[in-house]
Amino acid sequence: MGKRPESGSLLPTPHSPLPIPHSPLLMRITFLGTGTSVGVPMIGCGCEVCRSDDPRDKRLRTGLMVEMTGDGGERRMVIDVSADFRQQALREKIDRLDALLITHCHADHVFGLDDIRPINFRHGPIPVFASEGAWRGLRRIFSYIFEREHIGGGLPQLVPHVIEGEFETCGLRVTPVPVIHGKGEVTGFRFGPFGEARAQAAFITDCNLISDESLEKLRGLDLLIIDALRYKPHPTHLHVEQSLAYIAELKPRRALLTHIGHDIKHNEASRRLPENVELAYDGLSIEL
Numbered sequence: 001m002g003k004r005p006e007s008g009s010l011l012p013t014p015h016s017p018l019p020i021p022h023s024p025l026l027m028r029i030t031f032l033g034t035g036t037s038v039g040v041p042m043i044g045c046g047c048e049v050c051r052s053d054d055p056r057d058k059r060l061r062t063g064l065m066v067e068m069t070g071d072g073g074e075r076r077m078v079i080d081v082s083a084d085f086r087q088q089a090l091r092e093k094i095d096r097l098d099a100l101l102i103t104h105c106h107a108d109h110v111f112g113l114d115d116i117r118p119i120n121f122r123h124g125p126i127p128v129f130a131s132e133g134a135w136r137g138l139r140r141i142f143s144y145i146f147e148r149e150h151i152g153g154g155l156p157q158l159v160p161h162v163i164e165g166e167f168e169t170c171g172l173r174v175t176p177v178p179v180i181h182g183k184g185e186v187t188g189f190r191f192g193p194f195g196e197a198r199a200q201a202a203f204i205t206d207c208n209l210i211s212d213e214s215l216e217k218l219r220g221l222d223l224l225i226i227d228a229l230r231y232k233p234h235p236t237h238l239h240v241e242q243s244l245a246y247i248a249e250l251k252p253r254r255a256l257l258t259h260i261g262h263d264i265k266h267n268e269a270s271r272r273l274p275e276n277v278e279l280a281y282d283g284l285s286i287e288l
């Protein structure tokens with residue numbers, strides 16, 4: 001087993017980029033989950049969407065997997081680990097993880113952190129990237145991970161990195177894109193392989209407002225994945241009309257909506273979306 005992080009190691013540490021796959025040939029993006037915080041179906045709800053037989057209306061909590069394949073091998077990163085992460089990892093056969101990125105410290109994005117342990121048992125500690133604010137929350141919620149006196153049970157092993165600007169991992173150049181989520185800040189991510197004219201994607205979940213400065217970081221995308229909770233306005237999330245307005249302004253080649261609640265029925269909503277916009281669904285995989 002790898003070395004357990006010490007409590008002091010939550011201070012900013014120099015990034016130690018993983019070996020980069022040479023000449024990355026392919027970036028594959030897979031939706032681990034596309035649901036809002038309670039998931040769809042929601043416990044106790046008998047609405048049309050919660051009762052739907054369409055597998056695309058079954059939404060685990062939000063998470064994204066990005067895999068890079070090149071001459072030098074394969075690297076895999078995951079953005080957010082919800083309480084459904086175990087189920088998602090089994091479904092997608094995630095036997096190894098080279099990096100974990102955290103958007104923010106809400107329960108539906110981090111409560112699966114303990115489930116990285118089986119990956120640690122096999123491959124040792126996993127580099128985890130989060131903002132200073134998110135680390136404060138993680139340190140509080142998962143204090144047992146960082147307590148030296150904890151005995152037994154096996155602990156998640158992570159190598160903490162504080163996001164302070166652009167960074168590199170898994171053969172990807174990652175640009176943090178801060179967005180507003182009610183009273184909090186969420187880290188969105190723009191990412192793409194190194195080199196000119198390579199595919200560029202961005203994952204912007206949990207937000208109700210994107211500043212002009214952050215919008216500038218989201219131009220020229222091949223794929224934009226963006227929050228779209230429901231049709232009606234919401235204080236801390238984008239609703240469909242707002243998401244479409246951002247998409248119209250940013251003009252990505254393709255856009256996918258995620259973090260979806262039970263107000264939205266996949267096949268009905270899909271028919272009404274503009275040509276380059278789709279609803280994401282669990283298990284959807286895209287190659288760029």
Ligand SMILES: [Zn+2]
Pocket residue numbers: 036037062106108109206259
């Ligand atoms: Zn959320």
Ligand SMILES: [Zn+2]
Pocket residue numbers: 041042045046047048049050051262
């Ligand atoms: Zn429902």
Ligand SMILES: [Zn+2]
Pocket residue numbers: 104106181206
């Ligand atoms: Zn949130």
